[in-house]
Amino acid sequence: MSHDERNLAHWNKVAKTYNSDHTQKAFGDLINKAHEFILSNISAIGVEFIEPSSTFERSDDNPSQKSVRVLDYACGPGTITNILAGRATEYIGLDLSPNMVNEYNERFSAQTDGEKLNAQAYNANLLAPAGPPESLNDSKFFDFDLVAVGFGFHHFENLPMVTQRLVQRLKPGGVLMILDFFSHEKDDMGNDPAINTISHHGFSESQIKALFASAGLEDNLVLDFGQDITMKQHAKRRPFMARGKKPA
Template identity: 50%
Template sequence: MAGHSNHPDKHHGAHGMHHGGHQDDAAFLETNRNHWNKFAASYSSEPWQKDMLNKVNAFIYANIKWIGVDFVDPSTTFEVTDPGQAKKVRVLDYACGPGTITHALSSRATEYVGIDLSENMVQAYNLRFNSATTDANSGDEFLNAHAEVGNLLTTEEPPETFSGAKYHDFDLVVVGLGFHHFSDVRLATKRLVERLRPGGVFLILDFVTHAMEAEEHPELKATANTVAHHGFSEQELKEIFAGAGLRGFAIVRMGDEVYIRGKSKRQPFMARGSKI
């Protein structure tokens, strides 16, 4: 996913999922790109990273129906069907990093398009899902998945490169652990929702913030107000999604915690909405 740092504290280092982009600040973008380029080779080398990836995968599996996409049944992947009748499920994995979300969804979709700021993350993604280079024992089966370097979140119109049919009418647009890195989340959400087909689902996977915790535990509110962090309350997310033309907002929390660098506790959540 868009692997930035691991949540509110921007310099945690990373999780193997990924990051997004401070679209209007060229210096920030360059710093971000360079950081993730360096990080691409070791995104899952630490025990805490592996633990987080395993828990996130399990969280996605457990809520696959909740996501609201009519996915392909993985058990039918190799059944011979009439190509003209075969179901197509297209996913845009934005700020894709090395492909954590793509790997988690796997053969439930028939096509994945990844986009990331980092050239090295894109390279890692493409090596991971390329049948010619995928190790049969690595657990990363061949998927119809390809990533490209790019940024769709500029205030200007996105580059001509991303204007074709290949980059529109997705059944699912997903941002994994990158949403909190977007400088203008309202613009980012609108830009990404534009890529969905009507009825398509916009999904983010991120970390529960102090603001969300305070909503459930009022006694934390005084403390939360003293903490400067880049987070969103559930109400804020609901308004951001509605403002981008999404309906049916829903949120689900993991109910378990992951540890960033083995120290900072975070609870992942997923939030979704459907394009009107």
């Protein structure tokens, strides 16, 4: 089984319960902590988002409306899209797992407060060793203001290639943001099937900055969440948020 096939099998299996698991204490309440951290540090991302409070002033037939486009890569059930809801005009999710894509599309097909988010996920692997699939040549998969990867980087194998392919999808001046964990011990995860999906046991700040710099990104920044989380009783993790800007 290839690494991608192992990821596909695992994430397809846990897609339905991923969101509820990761908002519980047993999984370190990871999603709620990420939500809080991102919104407290929203200006550090470096994207000129729409003010969520100005939502009522926006309309589909307003040609002067500022466009802010987000690619939520390895989107899962839409963690990053949900955190940034109301701050962009369009969200595209991409994920290797069709079940995760279904979770994303079901979640955002509903209206909240009378508004439906312009969010749609597709099943595709931009990082396929043989190259991105043809379906991703469509113009809607380019020119993003923000490409974000929430807790997906440690599942990817060839990080210089990954970073370069994600940066190709940014518009000039766009931002790559990743949320992941600082370097940690290789835990004894017992029979946990998730162990087969992991390629990297976290990252150092200098590793992330070097990856971003070699993909041509500037103003690279790594922000520490400032608190550990403990997943499944034993796996201690220290999350970070990193961002780098594609030159304008």
